[in-house]
Amino acid sequence: MSELKSSMTESVMDALGDVKDPEIASVSILDLGMVHEVDVTDDKVRISVLPTFSGCPALHIIERDIKKAVENVEGITSAEVKFVFTPSWTTDRITPEGRERLKEFGISPPPANHVMGEPWEIDCPYCGSTYVTMENIFGPTACRSILYCKSCKNPFEAMKPVADMG
Amino acid sequence: MTQETLKPQEKKALIELLYQLADDDFLLAFRGSEWLGLAPHIEEDVAFSSISQDMMGHANLYYNLLEILGEGEADRIAHLRSPNQFRNAIILEEVNGPGTYLKEPDYDWAFTVVRNYFYAVHKHIRLDSLRHSSYEPLAEAARKIMTEQYYHLMHWEIWFKQLMTSTDEATLRMTAAIQKVWKDFGGVLTLGPYYEDIVKANFIDDENVMKKRWNNKIEAVLKEVGASYPGEPRMERGNGRNGVHTEDLKQATSTLSEVYATNPATGW
Numbered sequence: 001m002s003e004l005k006s007s008m009t010e011s012v013m014d015a016l017g018d019v020k021d022p023e024i025a026s027v028s029i030l031d032l033g034m035v036h037e038v039d040v041t042d043d044k045v046r047i048s049v050l051p052t053f054s055g056c057p058a059l060h061i062i063e064r065d066i067k068k069a070v071e072n073v074e075g076i077t078s079a080e081v082k083f084v085f086t087p088s089w090t091t092d093r094i095t096p097e098g099r100e101r102l103k104e105f106g107i108s109p110p111p112a113n114h115v116m117g118e119p120w121e122i123d124c125p126y127c128g129s130t131y132v133t134m135e136n137i138f139g140p141t142a143c144r145s146i147l148y149c150k151s152c153k154n155p156f157e158a159m160k161p162v163a164d165m166g
Numbered sequence: 167m168t169q170e171t172l173k174p175q176e177k178k179a180l181i182e183l184l185y186q187l188a189d190d191d192f193l194l195a196f197r198g199s200e201w202l203g204l205a206p207h208i209e210e211d212v213a214f215s216s217i218s219q220d221m222m223g224h225a226n227l228y229y230n231l232l233e234i235l236g237e238g239e240a241d242r243i244a245h246l247r248s249p250n251q252f253r254n255a256i257i258l259e260e261v262n263g264p265g266t267y268l269k270e271p272d273y274d275w276a277f278t279v280v281r282n283y284f285y286a287v288h289k290h291i292r293l294d295s296l297r298h299s300s301y302e303p304l305a306e307a308a309r310k311i312m313t314e315q316y317y318h319l320m321h322w323e324i325w326f327k328q329l330m331t332s333t334d335e336a337t338l339r340m341t342a343a344i345q346k347v348w349k350d351f352g353g354v355l356t357l358g359p360y361y362e363d364i365v366k367a368n369f370i371d372d373e374n375v376m377k378k379r380w381n382n383k384i385e386a387v388l389k390e391v392g393a394s395y396p397g398e399p400r401m402e403r404g405n406g407r408n409g410v411h412t413e414d415l416k417q418a419t420s421t422l423s424e425v426y427a428t429n430p431a432t433g434w
Binding site: 051053054055056087090116135136137138140142156160162163164165 | 181209213222226297306307308320321385
């Protein structure tokens, strides 16, 4: 990779760090591990993105926000966004920073290495207690569940674990 | 296999299969969305609407695959076809009960639980086969859908087992619902008139193999909750895979497309 190309890619990545999940304002699409590939050719960039949930109504907004952010990068004139399903987005793609930011937002991050079909542990994002109850495996958005912390008596949300089922 | 390597006969069969997959999810997602605000309790309202939203997303994925194969724009495929162009099973288009969601809805929760549970079991079997499909874009979509559908199956299985083993009234209503769904559920289990080409191209497993898996699973679950297995499910009102449908489909598609059809050129 030429020096110019690599510095352009870096600028694009910086811009992507400012694109937030419209439904979780503190977390960027990089934090969530949604960006798969960034390919800069001259003044054009192609970005492939992994959707979290297929029926997520935020996808169109994310696509628009990515284009807007990246086309503002100096030297880039057009950005193409493509949603791809391989590799599958899984919750272990969420970065350590992403996990921290989810907690700040009151959402407990999913276990890092979940195996579908097996039980999982969810800690309260506020007090860290494991003394919690699952109120509803489904929540306000497709990717979240609703829980209650018996220790600090706070309701909270958690991201559903999603693992590749092979 | 990719779009470029498909032979014409294979492409035709693949398109038929994709319409079946898309329309099944599309219609049942719509029937689910009609329950919004009417489900037995608030937590179920949250769960069921989330499930319906996922399923609409799954239909959208399949419609996008059809768009790539030259069937036209995904939104137009979903909204502007006439009823005889739909390939969903008849049982999935059936209304939830008398009334409409706006006026005196007298919806049947037992019917909804049975229909969704039986469908979720089959959908899981179908996805489990599709993730090895010879058509790679379909296999990729199936692997994605599977991670979400896992939670749907879990949800409906809990409802099904709990209602089957709760009060006498619940058991009575559930048993009536099973009999009702049984009359037409055979329509979900078939791959329709292009069955041979679909299977020959290895897009999905043989329908008889999947049918057997479904029957075995349901027979075991019925036994577990103390109910008897009524024999192979039937297809009394015809095969939706042939474009045969009831008035209920017309009602569903005209409601669904009411806004879109006013001006298809607009971005909704």
